[in-house]
Amino acid sequence: MIDFHNHLMPGVDDGAADPAQALEGLGAMWADGVRTVVTTPHFRGSLTRNPEAFAARMAELDGAWSTLCALGAEHFPSLRLERGAEISLDAPELDLSDARVRLGGSPFALIEFQGFSIPPRAANAFFQLKRGGVVPILAHPERYPGMQGSADLVEEWRSVGCHLQVNAGSVLGRYGDSACQAAMGLLARGEVSFLCSDYHTRGRLWLRQARDRIAEMGGAEQAELLTVENPTRMLAGDPPLPVPPLRGKRGWWGKIFG
Numbered sequence: 185m186i187d188f189h190n191h192l193m194p195g196v197d198d199g200a201a202d203p204a205q206a207l208e209g210l211g212a213m214w215a216d217g218v219r220t221v222v223t224t225p226h227f228r229g230s231l232t233r234n235p236e237a238f239a240a241r242m243a244e245l246d247g248a249w250s251t252l253c254a255l256g257a258e259h260f261p262s263l264r265l266e267r268g269a270e271i272s273l274d275a276p277e278l279d280l281s282d283a284r285v286r287l288g289g290s291p292f293a294l295i296e297f298q299g300f301s302i303p304p305r306a307a308n309a310f311f312q313l314k315r316g317g318v319v320p321i322l323a324h325p326e327r328y329p330g331m332q333g334s335a336d337l338v339e340e341w342r343s344v345g346c347h348l349q350v351n352a353g354s355v356l357g358r359y360g361d362s363a364c365q366a367a368m369g370l371l372a373r374g375e376v377s378f379l380c381s382d383y384h385t386r387g388r389l390w391l392r393q394a395r396d397r398i399a400e401m402g403g404a405e406q407a408e409l410l411t412v413e414n415p416t417r418m419l420a421g422d423p424p425l426p427v428p429p430l431r432g433k434r435g436w437w438g439k440i441f442g
């Protein structure tokens with residue numbers, strides 16, 4: 185599997201606090217069956233409009249990235265490591281021309297909304313990114329309050345070329361019932377392109393388990409697309425393949441939707 189949403193760089197955000205935790209995080213990835221990690225520290229998008237602040241944050245991330253690469257090379261030499269960022273949409277127009285803030289140097293960038301609220305002109309921001317040659321991937325849409333009734337918003341974002349990444353823990357109910365139901369609704373409508381861990385080096389990774397859960401629901405093909413095929417295409421600069429709606433077996437849907 186490929187995981188392109190996680191927080192393993194030591195000491196730069198609310199993920200790994202130090203090299204020891206970063207090493208534990210790499211170990212958890214490997215144990216879960218992840219063979220390519222694109223690590224994505226939190227990054228304020230508005231920094232891309234301020235050259236000095238941008239350079240300072242990148243210097244910090246470059247140092248942590250070197251540390252993580254050294255740990256990986258020593259302890260997990262077969263694990264492929266790439267870098268990216270989880271960019272908060274805290275300014276209307278972002279400049280993502282620096283490859284270090286995109287996913288593995290691809291045209292794709294991982295975007296989150298600030299403060300867990302959906303900005304009114306998100307679709308326009310996605311459209312502007314796409315027009316500049318950057319393909320937005322929205323991180324964990326299911327976790328934003330109100331997403332369950334937002335089919336129109338999702339449709340709007342997708343229509344301007346934004347792809348959706350759901351968190352593994354959401355599929356398993358780790359973020360509560362509403363995030364789980366929103367995630368399952370998105371999967372049932374075939375609107376999700378990627379599944380990632382959003383691992384902060386604490387607790388379980390959940391990626392393997394979520395993948396298995398989707399497969400058990402009759403979605404073996406979807407599980408493979410979400411965790412292997414589409415992330416592989418993304419890193420190669422190719423658009424994700426459509427993921428068929430997850431129909432689910434009656435028992436599972438009964439458990440989830442009561």
Ligand SMILES: [Fe+2]
Nearest residue numbers: 189190270382
């Ligand atoms: Fe994250």
